[in-house]
Structures are given as C-alpha cells and as structure tokens.
Amino acid sequence: MISIGLFLLGLVCISAQSNEWYNWYDTDNGEGDADILPTLSCPKGHFRRLKTKTYEQGGIQLDGCIKCPIGVYGDSTDLTSSECTAPCPKGYYNDEEGITSIDDCKPCPPGTFGDEEGLTDSSCSGLCSDLNSRGRQYFSTEKALTNIEDCQICPPRYNHHSCKANLDESQEVKQMTFTEMRIIAAGRAAYPPLW
Numbered sequence: 001m002i003s004i005g006l007f008l009l010g011l012v013c014i015s016a017q018s019n020e021w022y023n024w025y026d027t028d029n030g031e032g033d034a035d036i037l038p039t040l041s042c043p044k045g046h047f048r049r050l051k052t053k054t055y056e057q058g059g060i061q062l063d064g065c066i067k068c069p070i071g072v073y074g075d076s077t078d079l080t081s082s083e084c085t086a087p088c089p090k091g092y093y094n095d096e097e098g099i100t101s102i103d104d105c106k107p108c109p110p111g112t113f114g115d116e117e118g119l120t121d122s123s124c125s126g127l128c129s130d131l132n133s134r135g136r137q138y139f140s141t142e143k144a145l146t147n148i149e150d151c152q153i154c155p156p157r158y159n160h161h162s163c164k165a166n167l168d169e170s171q172e173v174k175q176m177t178f179t180e181m182r183i184i185a186a187g188r189a190a191y192p193p194l195w
Helices: 178-185
Strands: 003-009 012-017 021-026 032-037 050-052 060-062 136-139
Touching: none
Parallel strands: none
Antiparallel strands: 003 012, 021 032, 050 060
C-alpha cells in the first residue's frame, strides 16, 4: 500500500495507508486508541475523499461514498476525487450524478454543439442558430457536434426557424419574398402563405 499521510494519535504519528480507515475512540479509562477499519470500496460512479476532522486528540477520517457529480463519469471503484474517472468528452453532456461509463454520457442534441468537456445539460455549449454570418442562419440535424463550425447553413429560401434541431421536411416554412410580403401587407393574402 502507498502511504498517503500521517495522523496524530496521542503523541505518536501513525502512517495512514490508502484503503484503510483509522477510527479514533476513547477507552474506558479516557485514553484514546485507534483501530484500522475494514477497507471501504466505493462502487463505480462514486468517489470518496480523505477529510481531516479535528478531534481533541487530532486525527483523520474518511468520508463515505459520494456520487460522481454531473458532467463526469466514474468507471472504476475506489475513486478518490470528485473529478472521478474523466469528464464527458466534447459533443456530450451528463446531467445525472453517479454515471458509471463514458457510454452514459449523452450526445448533444441536433441543433446544438459541445465544444468543451464536462458539459452538464442538454443545451451543451450553444445553439447552431446562434451563429449568424452575413445574414445566413445555421442549423444541424446531427447529434454530438463538437464545434459551432460543424453547423450547416440553412438552405436558400428557408428561415432559421425551419432549420432548428429535428428538422422535419413537412414543417419547413419558406422564407417570404419581398413581393409576397407586399401582398400580405396590402391585405390581399392570408398569413402565413400556404404552398
């Protein structure tokens, strides 16, 4: 075992080994003693950390198992950091505590992109429709994009509302021409125009 620290037991320092708990307790005569408790093995998706507690005699105490936080996963046992195994990769997010595999990370939905690791909700890093270049709107029908530049330009004559995530051909709305707008403004056509 690897020594991870020392703690004070009365006037004697005792080496604390990884995977061992030292428990301070008072004996009947008021003097302290230490026991090594059984190894605690946290399951996948959880971590534990050493936490210093101040007692009258001093000492160290190990916290219990804690679920890995959102944005990361824990695919092995005995993790000792809230970073767990690793963050979910770019293009993926995790909005649940305690996931146990990189496969549990969810892909950023169509219409979004994830350009950083450890994302924590389905909005990922942003929306493709946030990109506007020379008056052109952008969209995506693919999941797990890792960069806003992976978003696609909306087809000509379609507005950005029809280019959102989950593009459905039957719901596409043509962008109106100037002539069509003038007809509607004059009250000679119903809005929206039906094609």
